[in-house]
Amino acid sequence: MAERITSRSNPLLVHIRKLASSRPHRYGTGEYLGDGAKLLAEAVHWSAPLTAVVHTAGTALPPLPEGVRIVEVPEDVMASISPMEAPQGVLFLARIPGTPPPAALPPSRYLALEGVQDPGNVGTILRTADAFGAEGIFLLPGCADLYNPKTVRSSMGAIFRLPAWNVTLRELQGLAERSSLSLLGTALRPDTIDLRGISLQRSVILLGSEGKGLSEEAISLCGKTVRIPMEGKCESLNVAAAAAALLWEGYR
Numbered sequence: 001m002a003e004r005i006t007s008r009s010n011p012l013l014v015h016i017r018k019l020a021s022s023r024p025h026r027y028g029t030g031e032y033l034g035d036g037a038k039l040l041a042e043a044v045h046w047s048a049p050l051t052a053v054v055h056t057a058g059t060a061l062p063p064l065p066e067g068v069r070i071v072e073v074p075e076d077v078m079a080s081i082s083p084m085e086a087p088q089g090v091l092f093l094a095r096i097p098g099t100p101p102p103a104a105l106p107p108s109r110y111l112a113l114e115g116v117q118d119p120g121n122v123g124t125i126l127r128t129a130d131a132f133g134a135e136g137i138f139l140l141p142g143c144a145d146l147y148n149p150k151t152v153r154s155s156m157g158a159i160f161r162l163p164a165w166n167v168t169l170r171e172l173q174g175l176a177e178r179s180s181l182s183l184l185g186t187a188l189r190p191d192t193i194d195l196r197g198i199s200l201q202r203s204v205i206l207l208g209s210e211g212k213g214l215s216e217e218a219i220s221l222c223g224k225t226v227r228i229p230m231e232g233k234c235e236s237l238n239v240a241a242a243a244a245a246l247l248w249e250g251y252r
Helices: 011-021 023-029 037-045 075-081 119-131 149-154 169-178 216-221 239-251
Strands: 031-035 050-055 069-072 090-095 109-114 137-139 164-166 182-186 203-208 224-227
Touching: 011 023, 011 031, 011 050, 011 075, 011 090, 023 031, 031 037, 031 149, 037 050, 037 090, 050 075, 109 119, 109 239, 119 137, 119 149, 119 239, 169 182, 169 216, 182 216, 203 239
Parallel strands: 050 069, 109 137, 109 203, 137 164, 182 203, 182 224
Antiparallel strands: 031 090, 050 090
């Protein structure tokens, strides 16, 4: 039986607003926020640890696991708590999984992001990595929060399937060494290799932000640097587009 809440000052609704806006609140409470019926269906399908679902009247919900709190709110209240300009009528809360990086990684392809601050880009890259068979993503310092609602939304369900870990550069270096994985940086240097001339198997590919690229520290830890071939008149790609090219080449 669904509850009905009409007060915007209800503790659950206050909590939802904070989840939408505050990274410390997300990690302090161990929950994150998702929106939309399609994303909720993905969360259910992939057994995301749901805690609550908030919806407006008449919105179709998938069959939910036992123990999930179900709350109905008026449309004006939904508009006051939804992180979207045009609310889709469904919000859900889920527990942040406590998954530290493993001691070693299977031999495969991985991606690491440094300083990618746009949550939409991080989510899109997660979705692309999932599509092209990467085994996981590492988020280095300076990246947008994996559980920002925009990241969750733009991942299109990949966040429920693909492992993602927050690590430092030195932690990533140690993990790569223990796993016999090469660290490959994306940067333009005199010795940079055309992407088509190197194997991307058993590797971690590092991508930096569009504005700054990889830090010198990150580049110094990479055995080689690679570049995406493109027309000379084009200086760079959006980081999500660059990730797609790298991931596709590894998949191919």
